[in-house]
Amino acid sequence: MVKGEGRNAFSALSRSPSPGTAHLRTISSQEQQEQECDPATASASKPTPFSTSQPQPTAPAPDPAPAPAARKLVGMSELDAFVSKEPSGHVRTEYIEFGGAEDKENPFNWPKWRRWFHCVLAMSYTCMTAINATAYSAAEEGVMADFGTSHEIFVLGNALYFIFIAFTPLLLAPLSEVYGRNRILIVSAAAYAILYIPQAVAKNMATILVTRGIQGAVASVGNSLVGGIISDMFAAEERGPLMGFYGLVNFFGQGIGPAPSAYLAASRGWPWVFWWQLILTGAVVILLILFVRESRGSVLLARRAERMTKESFRAAAEAKAARATVSPTATTSALTHASDEEEEASSSPSSAAPDTQEAADIERAARTASNTATRAQPTIYKCRAAEERASLAVMAKTSLTRPIVYLFTEPVIFWMALWAAVAWGTVFLLVDVVPIVFSVYDWTTEQRSLIFLSYALSGVLGLVSNFHQEHLYARSARRHNGKAPPEARLYYPCVSAVLFPIGFFIMGWGARSSVHPAVPIFGICVISFGIYPLYVAVFAFLADSYERYASSALAAQSMLRNLAAGLIPLVASQLYEALGVPWASTLVGCIAAVLGVCPFVLFRYGEQIRGRSRVARAMRAEAERERERAEREKEGHEAKLERARERWAAATATADSERTAAAA
Incomplete structure (x- = not known):
């Protein structure tokens, strides 16, 4: 054994993290584990401030890992970072993520x-x-x-x-x-x-x-x-x-x-x-x-990464300037002198113990030099979501084409979007035809405008009904092990499917000079209250049904819904003037009744319909791939952890034996 090698190995172990910390670091790459858990390789492979002037003649550097691997970085105000070491060794790239509940920047x-x-x-x-x-x-x-x-x-x-x-x-x-x-x-x-x-x-x-x-x-x-x-x-x-x-x-x-x-x-x-x-x-x-x-989390992380990168390069520049003031030769000489004194003290029973303060000063100088060298290597911090994000042109193309494709290839999206479109279009159809419907009462424009306050009232009543809908959804979730099926969002939309057409029948046949105007106004209230659960539920139902593709599904229904809101009023006045208020309202009510079958069909057969969709098959395939990947990562992690434990035990045994031999 080379003179003093055992004590240096023990010194490296004594400066290593505690077992708990070492356990955390075992999720790094195999190369990193070997360098951090094996004291022999650690002393040979770790960069020091004087490694360029006096390279280690023994123990060649280990081969780099075949591919960058992620390890967890602890610190930086409760930040969880995932490190991927670049082969160059000069500039590291670290991918950061939000930490736990203590990370206040996480929305x-x-x-x-x-x-x-x-x-x-x-x-x-x-x-x-x-x-x-x-x-x-x-x-x-x-x-x-x-x-x-x-x-x-x-x-x-x-x-x-x-x-x-x-x-x-x-x-x-x-x-x-x-x-x-x-x-x-x-x-x-x-x-x-x-x-x-x-x-x-x-x-x-x-x-x-x-x-x-x-x-x-x-x-x-x-x-x-x-x-x-x-x-x-x-x-x-x-x-x-x-x-x-x-x-x-x-x-x-x-x-x-x-x-x-x-x-x-x-x-x-x-x-x-x-x-x-x-x-x-x-x-x-x-x-x-x-x-x-x-x-938005990815934007906040990207900004944090930019700040951390600037700070890292600033610290690296300062460390580089500070390293110039540290003499590598003097530090090496001091360490060698301390090693010789320590050996003389241990071999001579009558000799006095080495000066404790001097040894502490030498140790501090070595650590300062090592820390300075470490800080001199700048780190580029990145947000993985921002890094892997497609270009703006690609995202715009996907955002433009995918909703249209889904609208005409996914039956669930098409029928829900069509029902929502007719319902939303009738909201603005009423804005156009209320003057015709209430013309029998000779009201002024200002008086007729007050009728639309019923929309606000229906919104309040709809909000109350939504709380009950959420209660029913939570109950379904408890019955399904915490995850309710998307169809649990459709309890109140089934109610709205009945109320929506009934409201048109009340308004159309109640708007007569012999009938109190409260009757057609009540019909408008029923219409708008019937639309509210549908409007709210379509977002939640499609989001639950299409999960990671929910944005495209929702964009498809929003496109058709707003298109109907713009186009239906263009023909509303002509329809009511041609057919008359009763029959025009009956026609719209019948269309609403036919489309009102949708929530009942989806409530009963939604799982089977979704199971046959192309997107659902893709989602299942992706879920299976994610499960297999997670299992492979778990197995690999356990194997790396076991190897790290073995190396830690071997290193500890070697250090103990060296310490015993040195004491003897």
Whole structure:
């Protein structure tokens, strides 16, 4: 044995982590395990500040691992990082992830009040877009009088608004993957508010039409972020109440939009239909700027990685400068001198013990030199999700094509989207035909606008029903070992399938001069209350059914739903004038009744239908591959752990024997 090798080995072991820490480090690559758990290889392979001037003549460097492997890095304010060592050995790459419950940067760990506050602020923007959708009709009489346009051309403004809402997210939805949620949300809301100005000062109908289309495109980007913001901060089992509140916000906005707009248009002129919305939306923009923060996890991790990388390179530069002040030769000489003194002391019984302070100083100098060398190697930190993310062009292509493909190849998506589209289209059909339905009562525009407050009332009642729906879903989850089937989302949609057409029959046949106007108003309440459970459930049902492909499934139904909201009102007036209020309402009610079969069929046969879908087969195959990969990783980890334990035991035994021999 080389002189002093045993003591150096024991010294390396004494400076190694505690057994518990070593146990943590055994999940590193085999090369890293050998270097950290075997003291002989550790002293030969670890870089030191003087290794370049005096290379180790013994023990050649071990072969590098065949491929980068991940190990867990502990520290950095409760951060969990996964390290992948580059073959060069000069610059390391470390992939970071959020830590546990102590990591306060993780949006899931924010206080509950803060998460709710963020979601409510984002929904307030959604409320502004909902107000705009129904408030626009209040400007019809003034715009038609000033610009000499027709009813069909005026309604085209809302059609363009919804058509752009339908298609723009397919192109621009990936923006939040790259730039984050809050930037897109704030820019979208600010642009949305500004676009009220050209409508208020418009001198012709073309200006209003063009601006309405652009405003719809801007609104779609912000609206599509709300679901993402909710998923950024709440687990799937926590999102039910939030989605219910989201439905309330939409119905509340649609309900309160017409009344103030109609009264302002009558008293101050039609431009004030847009001015008051500008004031309200401007206040929302200010709140968003002041209080909304980034919530997308991958974006937050990428920013953290950038900060850590800058700090690492700064520390490396400082360490490099500090290393120049440490004399490698002097440090080596001191260590050799200490080793000789220690051997003389151990071999001579009468000799005094070595100076403890001197030995501590030498040890400290060696550690400082070693730490300086370690810090001199900069580290590039990365977020794996951001690193593996496809390019913006690829994401835009997928976002554009996949929802359309799913819409026409997945029966569950098609029929749920079609039912939701008809329901959502009738919400705005009523905005257009209420003047015709209630013409028998000789009401003014302002009086008719109050009818839509029933939307807000139905939203409140719908929110109450959603709490019971969540209770039923939780009960189903308990019966299915904690994971309820997607069909458990359809209890109240089955109720809405019955109420929705009944409401049209009540409104259509109750709107007579001999019948109190409360009857058709009650019919509108039944219609809107019947639509609410469907509107909320379609999001949750498709998300549960398609899991990792849920965004494409939801984009497909949103596209068809908003397209129907824009196109159905274009023919609503002609339909009611041609058939009359009773029979036109009966026709719409019958269509709703036929499509109302969907939730009952899915409730009974949904599992079999989903099992035959192409996407479901792909999901099962991916789940099987994930299970096999997890098993392989577990087996490999256990084997590495066992090898590390054996090496640790051997190293400890060797060190003990060397210490015994040195003491003798």
